[in-house]
């Protein structure tokens with residue numbers, strides 16, 4: 001089993017446990033459920049947008065701990081103050097050391113928030129809304145095209161946007177009407193190899209009407225300029241920011 005298979009197997013058990021513990025009715029009654037949703041698409045298409053999607057990530061299976069004692073409130077507020085277009089908060093506990101609580105703390109910032117997790121079930125989308133997320137991620141490598149279509153349509157019915165994450169050309173068939181934002185992950189989630197050029201190669205193959213985001217391994221302004229020249233509107237950056245002693249100016 002590769003790491004992605006391991007994560008998904010674990011996620012299935014986790015979702016079953018969560019479903020048994022908290023009913024959908026209880027999720028819908030949470031205060032976060034009724035707060036207005038902020039649009040990532042609108043934020044990225046603003047003329048003066050930095051396009052930066054700044055991620056809060058304590059650890060990852062590929063890197064281990066990046067910043068174990070990181071303070072989510074301080075870091076996400078600094079990201080927002082320095083012009084991030086969106087926050088991304090890992091909520092997966094087991095592999096990434098995140099939590100729903102982290103996202104709820106980040107929610108005090110008035111910009112869109114991506115719930116970064118491995119979504120395989122509608123329940124997790126209701127959960128995302130209940131903790132104040134605006135955007136969810138659907139990863140093509142662990143879903144069928146039909147599942148993407150159905151989960152993205154469900155998210156839209158709750159007012160949430162979806163980023164469809166692609167890595168390989170074979171996954172282009174996962175693109176559907178319900179997903180207007182497409183992220184290209186430069187990191188292969190099965191091997192952890194990072195190749196920045198991947199975004200550029202895949203970009204040529206994407207329909208023109210999709211908003212394009214480059215994800216992972218970005219640590220230079222030159223990378224961002226190159227992505228911009230190739231039509232990317234968003235740049236998802238985690239490790240580079242999390243490794244800084246001070247949160248860097250954008």
Ligand SMILES: O=P(O)(O)OC[C@@H](O)[C@@H](O)c1c[nH]c2ccccc12
Nearest residue numbers: 185215216217218236237238239240
């Ligand atoms: O830390 P990086 O290399 O800047 O990458 C951020 C983000 O792209 C990465 O965390 C990510 C992209 N897709 C994912 C899916 C699940 C977990 C994590 C991810």
